[in-house]
Amino acid sequence: MIRKVMPYLLPYRLPFLFALTQVFLMSACEILKPWPIKIVIDNVLGNKPIPWEFAAGFSHQTILILSCLGLVMIYLILGGITLLNNYTTIRIGQRMVNDLRRDIYSHLQRLSLAFHSRRQVGDLMYRVTADTYAIQSLTMNGVFPIVTAAALLGGMFFVMVKIDWQLTLLSLAVVPALFVTISLLSGRISTAATLARQQESEVYSIVQRGMSAMRIVQAFTKEEDEHRKFMTASDLSLDASLRLYTLQTFYSGVINVVMALGTAFVVWVGARHVLSGSLTVGEIVVFTTYLASLYAPINTISQTWGIIQGAKVGVQRVFEILDVERDIKEGHRTFPREGAKGEVAWEAVSFEYMPGQPILKKIDLHVQPGQRVAIVGPTGVGKSTMVSLLPRFYEPQAGRVLIDGTDIREFQTKSLRQQIAMVLQPPLVFPISVRENIAYGRPEATLEEVIEAARLARIHESIDRLPNKYDTVIGEQGATLSEGERQRITIARAILRNAPILILDEPTSSVDAETEALIMEGLNQLTRGRTTFIIAHRLSTVRQADVIIVVKGGEIVEKGDFEELVKGQGPFASLYRSQFSLEE
Structure with missing residues (x-):
């Protein structure tokens, strides 16, 4: 003592x-x-x-x-x-x-x-x-x-x-x-x-x-x-x-x-x-x-x-x-000033939260720079866990995750996470001003940059109607905003981060079909030239993806583009038909 x-x-x-x-x-x-x-x-x-x-x-x-x-x-x-x-x-x-x-x-x-x-x-x-x-x-x-x-x-x-x-x-x-x-x-x-x-x-x-x-x-x-x-x-x-x-x-x-x-x-x-x-x-x-x-x-x-x-x-x-030792060991390398190229790979990655209960089983996936990858599958199969390994929120028990050909464990955590912008579930906003919420990842951003990000996320008009516009303080846990507005503010935050890698976890889950279309229009502009991972249950959000992977039981069971998978007889086609019939 x-x-x-x-x-x-x-x-x-x-x-x-x-x-x-x-x-x-x-x-x-x-x-x-x-x-x-x-x-x-x-x-x-x-x-x-x-x-x-x-x-x-x-x-x-x-x-x-x-x-x-x-x-x-x-x-x-x-x-x-x-x-x-x-x-x-x-x-x-x-x-x-x-x-x-x-x-x-x-x-x-x-x-x-x-x-x-x-x-x-x-x-x-x-x-x-x-x-x-x-x-x-x-x-x-x-x-x-x-x-x-x-x-x-x-x-x-x-x-x-x-x-x-x-x-x-x-x-x-x-x-x-x-x-x-x-x-x-x-x-x-x-x-x-x-x-x-x-x-x-x-x-x-x-x-x-x-x-x-x-x-x-x-x-x-x-x-x-x-x-x-x-x-x-x-x-x-x-x-x-x-x-x-x-x-x-x-x-x-x-x-x-x-x-x-x-x-x-x-x-x-x-x-x-x-x-x-x-x-x-x-x-x-x-x-x-x-x-x-x-x-x-x-x-x-x-x-x-x-x-x-x-x-x-x-x-x-x-x-x-x-005295609790950090289970995420700090690396020594940093990314170059211009940032990561965006090549991402999972090599034989396995992960479990509780011993003996695997969530991911020998995941192998290679993503080229600038590709848009949609990850779909039933709830609880490891979709969010898979992308959570990328910023090292967790460490895999086996295998490795690479960015630009380098094991991410070799990078400093801060340098690694600066390469990644995320829209996570549930949408989290802080009891501070709208501007501070959007600029949370880039506090030095100008008001013009914040507004541009808000326009892309299709939230600018809603903010403009607030009493103090971008200086309006949001209530605790975003109580003064709708679920869809909170979601779009987190999307604007990710847009402003301007990182080479994007993780979008159900980016349109809390909005209606009309707003979803507007957001996807903004996201399509944002994702150009950036490696993007979109986790989605609503399959309408993954049409523009370059690659769609279907995860089931902790494994990748299907992979391809939208048209190819819909025409097939695999899990994605079955999932699409069931969702489409429910929407009908």
């Missing part, structure tokens, strides 16, 4: 050392706090001679005034340093949280879709937003207070030994009992903290799923069921949190009782020393004040240990994600 956390603390080592300096100054002030009271009791009220030569001629009134002023100054200095120390440590802790969030979010962005398909979005959100705060709790609210307490404890112990070494040793008699309490309860606190975070992340997951599927929830009147699921998870989270807080409170109570027993014992022995004349009243006041201050850092260390146990769980959950 220390090895993993230290890289996040090292960039702030100078502010951390500055904070440590403040700690020693605060400890010095804490040590000085009871001495003005001692001087008043022993040298003003008790008429004991003051031991310092420079103050030998001072009157009792002067000594009283100076002692009161000294007490005020000590508290003022202590308050100022404490304020500065709080700001310094909070600033360091927040920056560490920010750095850790940066790393985990960046890491999540680079993990494959296979990883994300196995994880709950809500759980990952909780790790990014909530668990990352644990690094601040672990260091600035955990380890740092222990360092502070240790410095204060050392100073107090030194002074107390000078006053009465026997009482000092007696005051430390409670320490073994404190460590026994820590060892007995820390494991239970850690377990309870783990369960509390897991239950809270489950609440996040349920909320995320419910909010993202609100239309379906309301359409099927499942509001009460979703509310029931949420309350069940929320109640479990509440129970886990209450168990954690109960353990921490019980832990704190036991510590306080142990220290109260130690204080009572020391006061009893100290009073007997005063009665015997070995201690003055002022000295016993200083000692009992130090005793409270001595137990305070011991208490801090004990209480902070409980905080560390809870924080450690959160940090472990974050590093559990950071």
Whole structure:
């Protein structure tokens, strides 16, 4: 844990050392706090001679005034340093949280879709937003207070030994009992903290799923069921949190009782020393004040240990994600400035999501630059999976995919994906302006280029009717647009990308026949000179394809152009006739 956390603390080592300096100054002030009271009791009220030569001629009134002023100054200095120390440590802790969030979010962005398909979005959100705060709790609210307490404890112990070494040793008699309490309860606190975070992340997951599927929830009147699921998870989270807080409170109570027993014992022995004349009243006041201050850092260390146990769980959950190795290994090659030529090949490619359940079986396909390839077949046979291997969303278990004769695993992921523009299902738009949505893949594009892409996608007129035209902000998940409008915006986004390879996954599935004809007209202009893959269930969209392949059972079972396949007696002709008769 220390090895993993230290890289996040090292960039702030100078502010951390500055904070440590403040700690020693605060400890010095804490040590000085009871001495003005001692001087008043022993040298003003008790008429004991003051031991310092420079103050030998001072009157009792002067000594009283100076002692009161000294007490005020000590508290003022202590308050100022404490304020500065709080700001310094909070600033360091927040920056560490920010750095850790940066790393985990960046890491999540680079993990494959296979990883994300196995994880709950809500759980990952909780790790990014909530668990990352644990690094601040672990260091600035955990380890740092222990360092502070240790410095204060050392100073107090030194002074107390000078006053009465026997009482000092007696005051430390409670320490073994404190460590026994820590060892007995820390494991239970850690377990309870783990369960509390897991239950809270489950609440996040349920909320995320419910909010993202609100239309379906309301359409099927499942509001009460979703509310029931949420309350069940929320109640479990509440129970886990209450168990954690109960353990921490019980832990704190036991510590306080142990220290109260130690204080009572020391006061009893100290009073007997005063009665015997070995201690003055002022000295016993200083000692009992130090005793409270001595137990305070011991208490801090004990209480902070409980905080560390809870924080450690959160940090472990974050590093559990950071320790996941990227299953998509980064290549070293880049494409030339002018981009890929567009020659694409699958060579004996096999793929499976789950072991023993193959989706693709030894796929062989060679596509020439500029060819338009339509991929058809029943749902679930691997059409989208096949083209998803091209930008390396997934890695095949066998075989290889090539662009321009080079295995795509040799290319840098960013360079590879810059060669590909995609229209995927379902159509995804962001709650930002229309212009930003279309220019998502090319943010530097001019407004004129954005409008031209929108015209090709046959969406410009719809955008022109919006209140702020291209500056209109789209609702969450595109709620302010129709399905067909969202689809055409994603097509405009792909057009603007101007990549040499296009992947169109059901590009006209959400539009009517008239709009489909307009979109296909624009896409026909776009696909000229570009290698294009069109996944389609509606066979009317594949008429202009140079090559049509039919996928069934994870294999390519038929290949040819439209006229050739329709005239044949194979799967495509059967599929075409059945679809045509349904449309009739």
